[in-house]
Amino acid sequence: MKSQSVKQQLRSGARLNGCWIEAFSPITAEVMAMSGYDTAMIDLEHGPGSFTEAVVMMQALSAHQC
16 A cells, blocks of 8 residues: 655644755665655755755655655
8 A cells, every 4th residue: 555645644634754854965865764754855955966966865765765
């Protein structure tokens, strides 16, 4: 069974644990995902990261359902 999206969970009143990632590393993203967070925010405004790096980080996060 597919789990609910973050949007669906928030609408239903669920409490989610999230993290804010400013380091542009897929390894960092994977460690955060494995730490039990429900969602993650990749901060492209306050660092030297690019959209390409963000995509790689999102792939690492999604591998762990984050």
